[in-house]
Amino acid sequence: MAKPKKDPGLLAVFTKGIIKENPVFVALLGLCPALAVTSSLETGLGMGVLVVFVLTLSxxxxxxxxxxxxxxxxxxxxxxxxxxxxxIVEMLTEAFAPALFDSLGIFIPLIVANCLIMSRAVAYASENNVGRSAIDGLGMAVGFGLALGLIGLTREFLATGAIAYGVFIPLPVEGAILGFDIAPLNMEVFVGPAGGFIVIGVWLAVFNAIGLYKSRKRKEAWDRWVEKKKREKAEKKKQKAMESAGGSA
Amino acid sequence: MSPTVFFVAIVSSMLVNNIVLLRFLGICPFLGVSKRSETAVGMSAAVMFVMVVSSVLTYLIYYYILEPFEIPYISTIAFILVIASLVQLVEMFIKKISKKLYKSLGIYLPLIVTNCAIIGIAETNVREGYATEYGVLPGLGVATVSALGAALGFALVIFAFSTIRERLEAADVPPAWKGIPISLVIAGIMALAFLGLEGLV
Amino acid sequence: MLPKLKIALILFVIGAVSGAGIVGVNSFTEDIIEANRLREEHEAYFDIFGLDMPEEFDVDEEPQDVYCRREVKGYDADRETIGEIVFFCVADEDVYERAVAYDKDGNRLGQVFRVDDVNNHGEISTLVAFDGNFEILDVRIVHTTNTPNYVQRIEDDYLGDFAGQDIRDVDFYDGSTGATITYNSIRQAVNLTAANAEADRVLDAYRKVYPEADNYERAFDYTLGCIRYRDAVYDIEGNLLGHVYMAQYDDEGHDPIDLVVAVEDETFKDVVVAREDQASETLMDALDKYRDYTGEHVGDIDIAAYDDTVYDSSITHLLEQSFVRCVEDDEQRELREFFRWATRTGEVETIDNDYVESYQPYYDEDDELLGHVYIGEMDTSDLTDDYSGGLLRIKVSIDLDGLIHNAVIEEINESNFANDLLEEEIARYRGMEGPMEEEDVSDAFSSATYSGDALNTIIEAIYAHNGENIEEGE
Structure with missing residues (x-):
């Protein structure tokens, strides 16, 4: 990413990671964990939390x-x-959230090979001050975590018909919400490997469609604006011509 | 230790536990360099080489340095450094000995450091407990063969996938699905097919 | 040069800071991780037996114990006992450990065996729990690095089938489970548990005579006749409680009945039915009558006196046989100390050798030569001037394959301390093939070093002589 031309506000630095430059859905970074640890909402969010720590601190x-x-x-x-x-994050997770540690397994050490972290370090943190770098890392990581959460939520709901909480992330309460009986539909494939690919693919298509729709709208608006300007210009010309014609007349 | 152990290890890591489709390692290169089958083959060759060599190195480091000094918890740092240095060395070496090889292989090497398949296999090798089952040195054999199997599995899947994507270029795909989205869905269908191999060994 | 040094320095500093950080965090989390692991491990045991999940654990380990006994008590929030799990090592190396569960009133709930296996997919630890009637309560995987999908499949579809089955006769699923390797590890765990649970059933029978019984050792396998085994019974600390005879009454038309006859120093102690399901009222009444003889010398008991129930003649016969065996055993006990299957000895051959004094062949009941028992001696005071030792005399049995069956000290003239050390030293030879390599000979203690050397010298001499004997025998 090139150095921003003019300094955007801190809020903009934070939010760009969540929507405009979302690591998973826009930049397609860190797809391995996005596929591997999103069989439930909690594991996806849990991975997000770990990445928040690592990315912000690094x-x-x-x-x-x-x-x-x-x-x-x-x-x-x-x-x-x-x-x-x-x-460090790996050891802390093992100590304080053992269930999350077990379910994320090998993908905790693999955060080290997550291109998102290295790319933020090289492209942003090595060129900006501490405050901005921290906010950038936080925003990117939150965007990553939310993306994983969304994928996890989709997969868990499609496969089990419910969303469990307190199982992997140590919360004071444990239980599940929603809870439709979708066992007869037999959609367990969505927590399996194939489901991961398909769910991410579908979400990407959805975001693409939204993007396309927006850009079409923007294009239409632009076209309308250009049309309007043209009309105004033409009218002005006409008026001028008329004026000059009237003046000369 | 019977030779079947090696056979089982290679089939298991290549097909039954396919590294890309079932273990989700190396997705970035899987999507990134699979647009054309030529690049897919180049990347596969580079991955195979680095994966096997780094597996041997990390395994030896783990059991002859980290374990005796009781610091297995720094394995992540040690492994990533070994892999990064190895890739650098290999790049310089290839550049020296053959311009042709460097042209076809070299460009993929820097991408490999952030390929989680390499460090993922290194971590898997020590987590699978080959050393506890077969002894440290025979375990190294099994680990190496598994790494080779994983790389072959990577090559198989990425090549098949690239040929599909080449065909896809000509297909009439809705604009929102063009590119990565449709590729991911196809990968999902391939993963479904690989699920059928479950329980083979 | 200088920039390169700078680079090296910077890398070094980064590495050092990172190393310090990691080591710091590790020392902080290490204990918590270990505590987590313990909690996770023990919670499963409480869960299997339907006990409440304890808030707090109290782990009491007795490090010196041969059975590596470990008591884990669980308490609720008010420090009220919820239950107790007592862990033991198992002689069978394939079984990781055995645990007995008790509720808060001390009632025995059942047992759990943990079996650790390494298969082609990684490690897998399985718990197999069963109650006092050998009915399986639960089979569960507590730790595994096997492929999660396979493990999930096994857990969802197959583990539930075990509950309610008899551990001794389990119906395994023998189609394709789609996770064959993982399932095979489970199957192995259940089978190992069954094999060891059977051993525990024997122990349960012995507990009727010796309530403290915790382990037993097969002292003799009679192979023929109605008396099947003589077992030595030990308590939890490894003290010998006594010997029992396992007698089987196997009359046509009846189910076989196992009786446990306890005889101590040729004195009748008790007779009980080994298995609850065989303990009919008539049989119990019949046995009761024999208890009048408790404490009497077996030679004085006129057991033919009773003959008024269907069982009596058989019980009489069994007891008679036990008593005969007991007297025989006492006579042959010394023989068997050297060769377990020995029934008679041959002539003593005296030989003229520096350290070997004599040897004697031992034979089993088919008159097959089992091996030789040697007597060797050496005067340790001859070794050096400044050492006041004395005669060391040992007895060693070596079989035809050169395996040392037993080695005992017959005579020794050392300080008490050295005596004890030498007793330990000689015990190390039992079960060995041939004299020890030099580096195996203990040199850790000073006061018995000469005797230790002497011991090894004698055994070496005996061993050399035994080689000639074996050659001759062939």
């Missing part, structure tokens, strides 16, 4: 040390920083 540290690191060792240094936070 962005802060990278931004802090960005002037000290010579270019030759930029990538290895960032890898160490990211891997350190991943390891």
């Amino acid at each position: 962005n802060i540290v990278v931004s802090l040390i960005r002037r000290l690191i010579p270019e030759e060792i930029m990538i290895p240094s960032y890898i160490i920083v990211i891997a350190t936070f991943v390891t």
Whole structure:
């Protein structure tokens, strides 16, 4: 990502990661965990929370040390920083949310290979101050987490007809909401591997369709505006011509 | 240890637990370089090479350095550094020995560091407990064969997928589905097909 | 050069800071992770037996115990006991551990076996629980790295089938489960549990005579006749409680009945029915009459006196046989100390050798040569001037394959401390093939080093001589 031409406000830095530059649905980054740990809403959100920690912290540290690191060792240094936070987050998860740790399994250490984290470190944190980098990391990670949550929600609901809570994320209460009896439909395939691909594919198509619709609307609005301007110009011309004609007359 | 162990390991990691479709590792290159079958083959070759070599290295590091010093918890850092350095070394080496090879393989190498399939297999090898079952050195054999199987599985799936996508270019797809969305749905259908191999070994 | 140094320095600092951070967090989370693991592991046990989930656990380990006994008590929020799980090691190496569950009043609820397996998909730990009637309560996977989809399938579709079945006769699903490797590990866990549960049934029978019984060892397998085994029964600390004879009454037209006859020092102690389902009222009445003899010497008991119930003649016969065996056993006990199957000995051959004094062949009941028992000796005071030892005399049995069956010290002239150490030292030879390699010989203690050396020298000499004997025998 190129350096922003003019400084956008902090709020804009935060929200761009959620919608305009959503890591999963727009940038297609981090699709491995988006497929692998989204068999339920909670695991998806749980992964999101871990990424929030890792991405925000690594962005802060990278931004802090960005002037000290010579270019030759930029990538290895960032890898160490990211891997350190991943390891720390992994240990904390195992200690305080063992169920989440078990269900995310190998995908916790694999956060280290998530292109989202490295790309934010290189493209944003290494060129911006600490505050902006932190907000950028937070926004991107929240966007990532929300995307995973949405995928998880869809898959869990389609497969089980209900949304469980308190199972993987240690909440004070445990239970499930909704709870339609959809067992006869036999849609367990949606928590399986195939369901992951299809659900993400469908959501991408939906967002594409919205995007296309919006751009069509914008184009129409633009066309209308151009039309209007043209008309105005033509009218002005006409008027001028008439005026000049009248003046000369 | 009977040779069937190796056979089972290779079939299991190549088909039954296919790395892309059933374990969701290496999705980025799977979607990124599968537009044409030529690039898919190039990427597969690079992945196969790096995966097997990094598996051996990370396995040895885990059991001969991390375990004896009782610091297995830093395996993530150690593995990613090993893989990153390995990829750098391989890139420089290939550049030196053959311009042709570098042209066909080299461009994929930098992409591999962020390919979670490589570190995923390295982590899997130590998590699967081959060393506890077969002993450290025979376990290395099984781990290497599994890594090879995983890479073959990656190659198989990415090649098949790229040929499908080549055909897809000519198809009349609704605009919202063009590109990645329809590809993901196709990958889902392929995953369904691979589910049929469950219980093979 | 300088920029390169700078780069190296920066990388080093980053690495050091990251390392320190990780080690710090690890030292903080390590204990919590371990506590989590314990809690997770023990919660499953409480859940299986329908106990409430404890708020707090109290783990009491007795490190020195041979059975690695571990008591885990569960308490509710008010520190009221919910139940207790007592873990034991199992002699069968394939079984990870055995646990007995008790409710808050101390009633025995049942047992759980944990079997750890490594299959082609990774590790899998299975709990198999059954109650006092051998009815399976639950089979569940507590830890696994097997493919989650397969594990889920097994859990959803197949584990439920086990509950309610008899552990000794389990009906396995023998079609394709779609997760064959995982299912095979479960099958193995259930089978291992069944095999070990049977052993526990024997123990349950012995507990009727010795309530503290916790383990037993087959002292003799008679193979023929109505008396099947003589077992040595031990308590939880490994103390010998006594010997029991397992007698089987197998008359045509009746179901076989197993009786446990306890005889201590040729004194009749008790006779009980081994299995509850065989304990009919008539049989119990018949047995009761024999209890009058408790405490009498077996030679003084006139057991033919009773003959008025259907069982009496058979019980009389069984007891008679037990008593005969008991007297025989006492005579042969010494023989069997050296070769378990020995029934008679041959002539003692005295030989002229530095350290080997004599040997004696031992035979089993078919007159097959089992091996030789050697007596070897050495004067340790000869070893060096500044050491006041004395005569060391040992007895060693070596079979025809060169395996040392037993080795005991006959005479020793050392300090008490050295005596104990030497007792330990010689125990290490039992079950060994041949003399120890030099590095295996203990050199850890100083006061018995010379005796330890002497011991090894004697056994080496005996072993060399035994080689000649075996060759001759062939």
